[in-house]
Amino acid sequence: MKKVFFMFVIFGFPFFAATGFAYASKDNSAADIILTKILKAVENNDLGNFFAEGDNQFKVSVTKQMFDNMNATIGSRMKKGYKVVSLGTLNQQGYQLYLSKLVFKDGGDDILARLVLRNGKVAGMWFN
Numbered sequence: 530m531k532k533v534f535f536m537f538v539i540f541g542f543p544f545f546a547a548t549g550f551a552y553a554s555k556d557n558s559a560a561d562i563i564l565t566k567i568l569k570a571v572e573n574n575d576l577g578n579f580f581a582e583g584d585n586q587f588k589v590s591v592t593k594q595m596f597d598n599m600n601a602t603i604g605s606r607m608k609k610g611y612k613v614v615s616l617g618t619l620n621q622q623g624y625q626l627y628l629s630k631l632v633f634k635d636g637g638d639d640i641l642a643r644l645v646l647r648n649g650k651v652a653g654m655w656f657n
Contacts, residue, residue: 610634
């Protein structure tokens with residue numbers, strides 16, 4: 530299976546993106562809502578909504594080509610159905626890292642999703 534990785538470097542942290550996911554958590558926290566928006570944006574090839582919750586550094590770190598590659602890699606799988614399983618959170622150097630597993634209905638490989646927030650804004654996002 531071909532794996533594609535996109536690297537976002539934000540505030541000195543490497544973030545990798547390759548393949549994608551959609552979120553549903555029991556508590557509907559701000560992170561859950563943001564993650565849901567990002568996943569829907571990837572699924573619908575909507576660059577504007579992908580960046581809507583991002584900080585300025587995130588917005589300049591992800592190119593349209595990177596987004597298009599991510600959408601081409603996982604968009605069709607997402608449209609067939611998926612669910613998100615929360616794996617937990619980490620606090621690291623002032624950032625909040627939300628880990629989730631994306632399970633696709635097509636039965637293919639799961640994807641690990643990492644959402645990084647700082648001050649309520651997306652500072653990084655990666656899938657692998």
